[in-house]
Amino acid sequence: LGFRLLATAGTSVALERHGVHAAVLRKQHEGRGLAGEPTTVDAIMAGDIDLIVNTPYGVGTRVDGYEIRTAAVIKGVPSITTVQGLAAAVQGIESLQTAPATVRSLQEHAIELNRLRAAQVESIRSMQKSRAEER
Template identity: 55%
Template sequence: MLPFNRFRTIDGMGVDTVLSPEMKSTGEVMGLDAEFGTAFAKSQAAAYGSLPTEGTVFVSLANRDKRSAVFPVKRLADLGFTVLATAGTAQVLRRNGVPCTVVGKYSDGPGNVVEAILAGEVDMVVNTPFGAPGNSGPRLDGYEIRTAAVTAGIPCITTVQGMAAAVQGVESLRRGDIGVRSLQDLHAALAASRAEALAASRAGALS
């Protein structure tokens, strides 16, 4: 857990959410549950705020990630989310049957996705970093998008694996599976489960 909204460079710019050697603070949160998606949703609520259960998701992916991200993005669309995407990502999504609306990158000028994020029109951002180091176009676009997400206080996912986990979390939230359980109850349930497994194993050995 990194409080990116508190970080600023010398010139007052926000700090990119992609982890780097410049990490200034670190901490941990933990979500516990029997189901992974529910546990992930809990961890996100503890870190930055709950995952959205409806609304608009913006997706901009590096070429290496586009094919593997189709299924989780399609699942969000099936759940009723409006999908915004940059031109290259939208092309791949549409080719695979995922409806989406093209929105401009930061470098495209007025009416771009950064303005939409800061205006509160986006509920979750998925942006996997790409581009050469320095101030290349794609790299700068990604920086502006992720920084805007932090400023707006919305979830910002930077890996395909994280996106898949987020989708599971959204599904858990929509089912109402999020609950509270004490560590004592959790350990009691684990102990009972182990005892049942051991008894079944012994019974099988005797038979």
């Protein structure tokens, strides 16, 4: 999708297994590295993060999750906390990259769905009629 990814070490390894590169950030409970490597919260607070995907698993996740969510709220960074949410976000981003977003009312959406359903029913009837005529 064209994004630069940052991830903690374990997540980075998992992503690499699937051919996705991610620069490594330290977990919050690990603190900064000896060479000053930033933690996830440091990166959020520095404005280096535009979207957070945090599906906690493993050591320190409760405290880290709280601090990540707090930093996200302070900096106004959206957060995704489930794999299902991530899948939906990816679909939405892919869709926006291929076509501009459109807005329509629920009523307009219902009209379009009804039109598509009617066309589908007509197509099925047409196929059934053709099959009957072949017999």
